Amino acid sequence: MSRHPLTRLALTAALLAATLTACSSPAEPADEGVLRVVTPYTIKNLDPVQQGLWAPEWGYGELLMRATEHGTVEPWLLESIENRTPTGWRLDLKPGIAFHNGHPLDAAALAAVFEANLAGNKRTQSQLADATVSADGPLTLDVETRHPTPNLPNLLADEGVLPVFDAAALAVVADRSDNAAVAAAGIYTGPFAVQSLTSDRLTLKRNEAYRDGPPRLSGVEVSFVEDGQARVLAVRAGEADLAFYPPSEALRNLGADVSALTAAANPSPLRGFVNTRGPLGDVNVRRALALAVDYRSLAEDAMDGLYSAPVGMFPASVPYARSDLRTDTAEAARLLDASGWGIRDGIRAKDGKALTITVLSYSSQPDTAVIATALQAQLSTAGFAVEIRDVPANYEAMADPEGWDVGLSFDSALGTTYDPLGRLHDFLHTKGQYNFGAVGDAGLDGLLDELSAAFDPTERDRLLDAIQQTAVADEAYALFIADRPVRVVASPAYAGYPASSVLQHVGATTGPDAA
Amino acid sequence: MTAVLKRLAAALAVLATAGALVWALMLLSPVDPARQILLAQGDPAPAPSQVDATRHELGLDRSYPEQYARWAVAALHGDFGTSWRTGDPVAAELAGRLPATIRLTLVALGFSAVAALALAVFGLERPGGPADLLSRGLVFGGSALPVFAVGVVILEFVVVGAGVGRVVADGTWPGAVLPALPLALGIGAEWARVLRGGLRDALGAPHSETARARGAGRLRILARHGFPHAAAPFLTVAAMSAGGLLAGAAVVETLFTWPGVGRLLITSIDAGDLPVVQAIVLLGVLAFLGADLLAEGLSALIDPRLREKR
Numbered sequence: 006m007s008r009h010p011l012t013r014l015a016l017t018a019a020l021l022a023a024t025l026t027a028c029s030s031p032a033e034p035a036d037e038g039v040l041r042v043v044t045p046y047t048i049k050n051l052d053p054v055q056q057g058l059w060a061p062e063w064g065y066g067e068l069l070m071r072a073t074e075h076g077t078v079e080p081w082l083l084e085s086i087e088n089r090t091p092t093g094w095r096l097d098l099k100p101g102i103a104f105h106n107g108h109p110l111d112a113a114a115l116a117a118v119f120e121a122n123l124a125g126n127k128r129t130q131s132q133l134a135d136a137t138v139s140a141d142g143p144l145t146l147d148v149e150t151r152h153p154t155p156n157l158p159n160l161l162a163d164e165g166v167l168p169v170f171d172a173a174a175l176a177v178v179a180d181r182s183d184n185a186a187v188a189a190a191g192i193y194t195g196p197f198a199v200q201s202l203t204s205d206r207l208t209l210k211r212n213e214a215y216r217d218g219p220p221r222l223s224g225v226e227v228s229f230v231e232d233g234q235a236r237v238l239a240v241r242a243g244e245a246d247l248a249f250y251p252p253s254e255a256l257r258n259l260g261a262d263v264s265a266l267t268a269a270a271n272p273s274p275l276r277g278f279v280n281t282r283g284p285l286g287d288v289n290v291r292r293a294l295a296l297a298v299d300y301r302s303l304a305e306d307a308m309d310g311l312y313s314a315p316v317g318m319f320p321a322s323v324p325y326a327r328s329d330l331r332t333d334t335a336e337a338a339r340l341l342d343a344s345g346w347g348i349r350d351g352i353r354a355k356d357g358k359a360l361t362i363t364v365l366s367y368s369s370q371p372d373t374a375v376i377a378t379a380l381q382a383q384l385s386t387a388g389f390a391v392e393i394r395d396v397p398a399n400y401e402a403m404a405d406p407e408g409w410d411v412g413l414s415f416d417s418a419l420g421t422t423y424d425p426l427g428r429l430h431d432f433l434h435t436k437g438q439y440n441f442g443a444v445g446d447a448g449l450d451g452l453l454d455e456l457s458a459a460f461d462p463t464e465r466d467r468l469l470d471a472i473q474q475t476a477v478a479d480e481a482y483a484l485f486i487a488d489r490p491v492r493v494v495a496s497p498a499y500a501g502y503p504a505s506s507v508l509q510h511v512g513a514t515t516g517p518d519a520a
Numbered sequence: 521m522t523a524v525l526k527r528l529a530a531a532l533a534v535l536a537t538a539g540a541l542v543w544a545l546m547l548l549s550p551v552d553p554a555r556q557i558l559l560a561q562g563d564p565a566p567a568p569s570q571v572d573a574t575r576h577e578l579g580l581d582r583s584y585p586e587q588y589a590r591w592a593v594a595a596l597h598g599d600f601g602t603s604w605r606t607g608d609p610v611a612a613e614l615a616g617r618l619p620a621t622i623r624l625t626l627v628a629l630g631f632s633a634v635a636a637l638a639l640a641v642f643g644l645e646r647p648g649g650p651a652d653l654l655s656r657g658l659v660f661g662g663s664a665l666p667v668f669a670v671g672v673v674i675l676e677f678v679v680v681g682a683g684v685g686r687v688v689a690d691g692t693w694p695g696a697v698l699p700a701l702p703l704a705l706g707i708g709a710e711w712a713r714v715l716r717g718g719l720r721d722a723l724g725a726p727h728s729e730t731a732r733a734r735g736a737g738r739l740r741i742l743a744r745h746g747f748p749h750a751a752a753p754f755l756t757v758a759a760m761s762a763g764g765l766l767a768g769a770a771v772v773e774t775l776f777t778w779p780g781v782g783r784l785l786i787t788s789i790d791a792g793d794l795p796v797v798q799a800i801v802l803l804g805v806l807a808f809l810g811a812d813l814l815a816e817g818l819s820a821l822i823d824p825r826l827r828e829k830r
């Protein structure tokens with residue numbers, strides 16, 4: 006030890022600092038029976054009408070129907086669903102289903118579910134307005150919709166439209182924002198029951214009385230972590246088993262100690278909403294724009310192979326998908342010439358005005374900025390002058406008729422329930438809720454209206470083919486730019502975890518080394 | 521007494537000016553608050569009638585002076601409105617984050633104080649000696665290294681590599697240790713530089729020479745003459761650091777997913793959530809003013825020359 010008192014003082018201080026550092030909280034030891042996941046989306050509360058959509062994702066709730074990885078929907082809590090008239094459906098529940106509190110899910114309880122959702126759930130009100138229900142047996146419910154609803158099976162598989170819960174048990178909970186009280190009421194079905202919900206974490210425990218037998222896992226911990234890099238690091242550090250929604254940047258530099266698992270189907274498509282009010286009001290310019298995009302290069306070069314090139318409006322896995330997308334810069338040039346857009350100094354111009362388009366990217370999806378930059382470079386070779394505008398919220402920006410020509414957005418034409426009806430109408434119908442680009446095509450409206458009332462699968466496929474022909478091949482009312490597969494980063498123990506493209510992340514069979 | 525009142529009045533004037541500027545940000549925002557709140561509440565495309573009704577509810581259809589007056593009165597009561605991102609009250613969001621930020625601030629300040637003391641006195645007695653050079657090198661290095669880079673290194677090699685600490689910080693006291701290190705490195709180096717300069721001046725001053733000639737020990741001289749002499753500039757710098765940390769150490773909190781105000785600030789800026797940004801900026805101004813007043817008071821208590829000046 007030094008003779009100088011000041012040096013001794015300094016060394017003592019340094020030793021104190023080192024001791025404090027050693028006290029840093031370590032990661033909690035892993036319980037092999039508990040799956041620990043990290044996700045960016047916070048579950049605010051357990052009120053099923055407000056936040057019920059999370060229940061089927063994490064295994065503490067189920068729906069009447071569910072989407073499969075094969076592009077179909079199938080009964081889940083239902084035994085069967087039958088369309089009896091254009092507006093009348095008969096639902097038969099599986100026998101022996103009980104909520105976590107032990108109460109049976111029968112026709113009366115299901116009628117209460119419909120009524121509670123129709124009274125308070127905006128999605129239900131929007132999709133099934135004025136629907137009426139009546140029990141026709143202990144496990145049978147008749148549903149009468151106001152309009153023909155051929156996509157009712159898909160709607161019942163939508164996590165936001167009809168969350169299933171024990172409405173009678175919820176009604177006696179004094180404060181629905183009291184998570185402990187709602188958890189204690191045991192209002193959901195499913196292989197796991199809620200143990201607790203805090204602002205940081207959802208903790209689930211095994212439902213020993215689950216109808217298919219006790220689940221493999223003893224519990225699930227869902228931690229809410231907004232930062233994507235931190236989610237991936239959490240898996241690498243052994244704090245989590247699975248990280249959902251990993252950012253592309255993290256996947257580019259993923260360590261060898263973890264693996265990125267890819268869902269087999271239903272990638273998330275990056276769509277380009279087209280604003281028909283500006284230069285893209287000219288069909289030749291729209292088509293030239295679609296032809297000037299090099300889809301393969303966007304996926305493989307700009308996004309380092311983390312994306313795939315789309316074939317058209319729908320993924321190739323559904324039977325009605327058409328392959329309408331191709332790259333042909335020569336044809337793009339001919340179309341622009343035909344519309345009077347001459348080339349000057351490398352930029353197309355007409356009547357002294359340059360062919361300038363503004364592409365919107367949005368900050369919550371950083372990949373859109375990368376793709377917008379790549380698009381800027383690609384489209385410049387066809388004579389488009391592309392300006393990029395990064396906005397905090399893309400829907401907000403596109404709701405403004407001015408200030409954009411192409412709005413990038415991760416929006417599937419099928420959603421997670423393989424239902425083309427709702428989204429097509431929303432995006433492309435003159436009266437569509439999200440028809441941001443002011444598409445107004447009477448022929449297309451007619452096809453969409455026909456589809457809304459078509460029950461026959463063959464007829465639906467014919468209409469969907471005609472809609473794609475019009476909206477993509479003929480009129481290019483929307484761009485389909487790149488497909489992002491659903492990915493999950495997994496620890497070695499979960500290297501066999503089947504990533505879900507239909508938002509069913511945890512189930513009774515989920516476990517380490519699950520095939 | 522008059523000086524104290526004047527100082528308080530000046531602080532209030534600064535706060536009022538900052539408040540007015542912060543409120544004016546709303547006028548420059550391209551985002552429609554009414555629409556944004558409806559979006560946050562789960563309506564992806566609110567109807568114009570809903571937007572108008574919400575605008576009326578928020579008082580956004582009133583004159584600007586009236587809007588400002590309402591905002592200022594509400595802010596004085598701790599009500600900063602509703603978050604455009606979550607639809608929750610801003611005050612509740614801040615209240616939920618503040619304890620974690622205070623924990624991180626206190627741990628970082630504690631580390632900084634220890635590091636500053638160690639670096640300030642290490643080698644002080646032999647200027648130009650190896651210990652002095654090492655200490656100065658560490659101070660220089662600590663000041664020059666970016667907080668972000670240090671944080672990344674800690675995460676990659678200490679947390680992921682060595683398994684010490686957590687990536688997903690939990691906001692607890694033990695969890696604050698690692699996130700506090702990169703903060704303390706920069707702050708401690710800055711404090712050490714100021715403290716070391718003050719101590720060196722004091723130890724070379726005639727009164728210290730006299731004390732030494734009378735047989736006083738090194739620690740006694742340091743305690744009686746060195747630290748009081750160096751206190752005023754040191755406390756001023758320390759107050760600025762504390763104020764900054766209380767407003768949220770944005771980079772470190774984001775890097776370590778620390779559930780504090782700094783991370784909330786970054787998230788809110790990303791989402792264009794102006795009410796939350798406004799509240800945090802005002803909180804920062806308040807923290808700076810409070811820390812500054814506290815530092816002035818403490819300096820006056822320690823250093824009699826400052827009392828005489830008043």
